[in-house]
């Protein structure tokens with residue numbers, strides 16, 4: 001028996017929630033077809049897809065995000081059977097759109113449907129973190145949680161929570177034709193942070209979360225301003241400043257780096273505002289010499 005499942009791309013961090021917040025995108029997605037097999041192993045049979053670098057992804061299950069996640073699921077449940085996995089990558093590698101997380105979430109959702117007694121979505125979170133850590137070297141859930149729950153999610157090391165968001169909220173996500181490996185963009189964050197920067201950051205995060213909860217655009221605007229991570233990563237992304245400027249010039253509530261970059265996102269108080277800003281944001285990358293694609297999505 002086989003099951004096919006997809007996971008959407010996502011915006012990790014949402015600027016002020018480093019390793020903590022993320023939201024799903026209506027745009028690119030990864031698909032996994034998982035087959036229940038008698039042999040008690042996890043096997044990656046194929047990885048296809050129309051994205052650059054797909055041939056570099058490991059077929060060796062423990063080194064593959066989907067493979068590692070299903071191995072954790074098998075071990076935790078002591079399953080007497082195994083899984084064979086075929087992946088179709090739709091999310092570009094090294095894009096900051098959560099591609100490694102999406103493969104493991106899609107595989108987990110499909111494998112879960114093949115269990116005699118499927119688990120609740122929440123119970124898949126830990127296995128997804130195991131998968132995510134294979135590619136990035138860290139157990140952060142800001143991409144896997146919104147993929148499992150939809151919408152905006154908060155991801156701590158223990159649990160994931162769905163967060164309410166106002167229905168007028170829309171995002172533009174622009175993906176340039178550049179690759180930035182998560183490990184490299186995390187290495188840029190290693191130096192210490194002065195306490196006053198941490199306090200400023202906490203104030204932004206608090207306002208952002210209250211703004212989301214109350215559907216208050218002014219509070220979201222006050223909060224969506226990353227003073228902690230963005231300044232250290234922005235120099236790794238040619239064109240970032242122009243794209244952010246274009247978003248803010250088109251009345252964005254805020255704009256920052258999607259996940260580890262190089263994609264850039266901005267939030268808007270209506271779909272119309274997002275659609276107006278999208279070509280201008282895309283042009284920021286094009287003017288810097290890169291091909292780019294823009295997605296407009298509800299948050």
Ligand code: HSE
Pocket residue numbers: 012013018019020136140142143182185186259260
């Ligand atoms: N929270 C992660 C980061 C997302 O910013 O490094 C990338 O996987």
